[in-house]
Amino acid sequence: MRYLYGDSTTFPINQNFVDTAAAATDSAVALLRVDELMIRAEKVAEEAACVGQSELTDINQLAQRVERALASRDHLSKATAKVAEQVTSGARGQFERAREGVAAWREGTIRKARRGTGPAAIMAPIQSFMASHELPYTTWGLRWRAGRGDEAVQAQVYAIMQRALTATLGVDIPLRHPWAQAVKVAQLEGTLAIQVMGKNWLGRSQVRDEHLDRYYITAVTRTTERECLVLQKKPRDPSPGLRISLREGDKKRVTIVRLDEQGTQLGEPAALHGMDATLLTRLWERVVDTIIDLVPLRSKLLAASLYGKPVVDLDTPATIAVAIIAAVAPLVRDMQRHSRTPGELQLKRDLGDGRREELFINQTDLLDKLAKLSAKHRALFDTFGLEGLPAIDSRSGDVPTEALEEPVPPAPPSIPVPLAVRALEPPPVPSQPAPAPSQPAPAPPQPAPAPSQPVIAPSQFPPVPTVALPMPSAPPPKRHSAPPPASFLPPPSVPPRSSRRTSVPPKSMVVPTVQASESTFPPPPRVPVDVTPAPPRRPASVRPAIKAPIDVGNIFSLPSPSAPPRPRRSGRADLRVVNG
Structure with missing residues (x-):
């Protein structure tokens, strides 16, 4: 696939x-x-x-x-x-x-x-991965040995991965698997005979035919260091046999040596050439093709090492993660x-x-x-x-838990608005408190305007010129009059609109206001003057009308702090001036 x-x-x-x-x-x-x-x-x-x-x-x-x-x-x-x-x-x-x-x-x-x-916590992640997966370009080795007597077959697979990472895993062989017991050579290659040195019935050494198809394969080793298999005449009981080697280290050659019943080597290995070597190489290929099916049956991790050192002895398991x-x-x-x-x-x-x-x-x-x-x-x-x-x-624990938000700039300070204009405005938008800007030095008092001005309705106010206040870092502009304090609060009670009369401010007067964005202050113009209401009003039926015009000049001209207070005007409409 x-x-x-x-x-x-x-x-x-x-x-x-x-x-x-x-x-x-x-x-x-x-x-x-x-x-x-x-x-x-x-x-x-x-x-x-x-x-x-x-x-x-x-x-x-x-x-x-x-x-x-x-x-x-x-x-x-x-x-x-x-x-x-x-x-x-x-x-x-x-x-x-x-x-x-x-x-x-x-x-x-x-x-x-x-x-x-502990070691179990380190081995568990490696086992969960190696039991079902493998890293790219992994080379697998295998050791298999048939059981003797009542012993079960034992098999282990070896994974040689990149970054010098190796792992050894046990194999659970199903009972119906061909390698769940010793395998007869005849099942893999049919009739197979080679010529090797042996002893005849008189005990003399001579070259004779060795029928390998009568032997059982009882051990297979396929690793990076060695490739060999062991043949014995009996599948479970101790018996004489042969050990066939196809590679030892970097040297590839086919050798054969006889073993006694205990598996001890008898004599020196003999090298095979020609047809005998070809027949044994073909037998080895058949063994590898069939026994390699044990690799996917791996289950338990037995050992793992990194650069030849067991992973449980490493200073930190992070090096294993880096290799993966x-x-x-x-x-x-x-x-x-x-x-x-x-x-x-x-x-x-x-x-x-x-x-x-x-x-x-x-x-x-x-x-x-x-x-x-x-x-x-x-x-x-x-x-x-x-x-x-x-x-x-x-x-x-490596990052702060609190969220970082951009600071919201404070809203500019508000300036009192005349009562007549305040009634026409929508409710003010709440804003965060901010420190009041530095107040400029008071300017000398200006002469009062003419005492006589016509009385008009609040809705007929002409547009009032606006002067923008500079930032605290810039030098303050020159003013003709000192602005009222920002902390001034309007009086608690306001007379109804129908019983108030307001005069028009003179055109030559400059009114300081704050130039603000539409999102901070509503659009109607603001006049920085507040009028203190008269004492509690009487019923409309007995309240006398005001016959004389109101002196607007006393309302909009603010005296300097050093000047003496103005005398209180007489009249029913008690309009008072609040000094800044």
Whole structure:
């Protein structure tokens, strides 16, 4: 069955690498999680040791003080001295139990922190991956031996992977499998005979025919160092036999040597050539073709090593995860480059008869597996070249848990609005409080305008000119009058609109206001003057009308702080000026 990339180009290896990439990611993530637990356990162990040492120091100091206090007994009577001795003995026992309690707490804390970081936690992710998958370009070796007597058949497979990573796994052979027992040579090759040195019935050595089809294959070894098989005349009982070797190290040659009933070598191996070597090579190929079916039956991980060192003896399991990631990363990048659908890793499987099967995995599914890792360990998967990054997990401890928001600029300070205009405005928009800008120096008072102005309705106000206040860092512009304080609050009660009359401000007067955006202040114009209402009004039927016009000049011209206060005007409409 042939595999293709997503764009139908040939995939370099014959395996479902979509499942392999997902399983390799799971295994690497599990190993990195163990590494994080080991780092955390070391920190907890250091803290527990420090706390325990501090507690022991305090206990020892207290014990010394008690010993000194009870040591002097010369002035005591015999009865009192005996009591002091009993107290001292009891205190010593209490202090010793306290020391034992501190030591037990320290050991228990360290043991609890190291839970999940032992050899079993390291071997489990490797076993879960190697039991069903293999890294790219993995070479498999095998050792098989038939059982003697009542013993069961034993078989082990060896995986030699990239980055000097090796693994040994046990094999569960089904009872109906051909290699569940010793295999007769005749079942594989039929009649097979070669010429080897042997002894005749008189005990003399001579070259004679050896019928191998009468032997049973009782042992097979296929590793990077050796390729050989053992033939015996009986399948289970001890019997003489032959050992055929096809390779020893880097030297490839066919040799044969006789064995006794205990498997001890008799004499020196003899090299075979010509037809005999060809027949044995063909027998070996038949053995390999049939026994290789045991590799997919692997189950339990027996041992694993990295650069010749057992993985359980490594300083950190992160080195194993790095080796796994480095082995699969090149093909993951190639799958992404050849995939036709963005965000997917695709493969096609050629089923024959003009049919193909598509296999794929979303890149987000791979990225989600990394979400629980710390930022340091998550960066190891950058070699995959996947699009996007996993969501940051606050439990990793490498990133802040609080969300960072952009600061909201404060709203400009508000200026009091005349009561007549305030009634026409919609409700004000709440804003965040902000410090008032620096107040400019007061300007000299301006002459008051003419005391007589016509009275008009509030709706007939002409547009009021607006002057923008500068930022606090810029120099303040010159003003003809000092602005009222920003903290001025309007009076609590406001007379109805029908009973108020307002005068028009003179056109020559400049009114300071704040130029604000539409989202901060409503559009109606604002006049920075407030009018203090008169005392509680009388009923409309008895309230006298105002015959004289209101002196608007006294309302809109603000005196300087150094000038004396203006005298209060007389009249029913008691309009007062509030100085800034």
